[in-house]
Amino acid sequence: MPNIKSAKKRVVTSEKRNKINVAKKSRVKNAVKKFNEAVQAGDVALAEKLLPETMSVIDCAFKDGIFKKNTAARKKATLCRALDKLKAAK
Numbered sequence: 001m002p003n004i005k006s007a008k009k010r011v012v013t014s015e016k017r018n019k020i021n022v023a024k025k026s027r028v029k030n031a032v033k034k035f036n037e038a039v040q041a042g043d044v045a046l047a048e049k050l051l052p053e054t055m056s057v058i059d060c061a062f063k064d065g066i067f068k069k070n071t072a073a074r075k076k077a078t079l080c081r082a083l084d085k086l087k088a089a090k
Contacts, residue, residue, distance in 0.1 A: 031057040039082045
């Protein structure tokens, strides 16, 4: 445990930020999981509806510094690829 007042404050602040960052990352994971379930079920209409929402969540996480630029781009490209593959199969 730190003894200096500013160090104590940093501990509290970093714990608070960590909780916020974990929640935002969890939100992304849940959105991606929901989209992937729609793709697995073969529901093109639902997947097309969820794609912009999921992309928006990923973009917000990137904007907040949760993901780096290439990580966000890779996640979005994976989602688009899955939807394209589902459309081609139908």
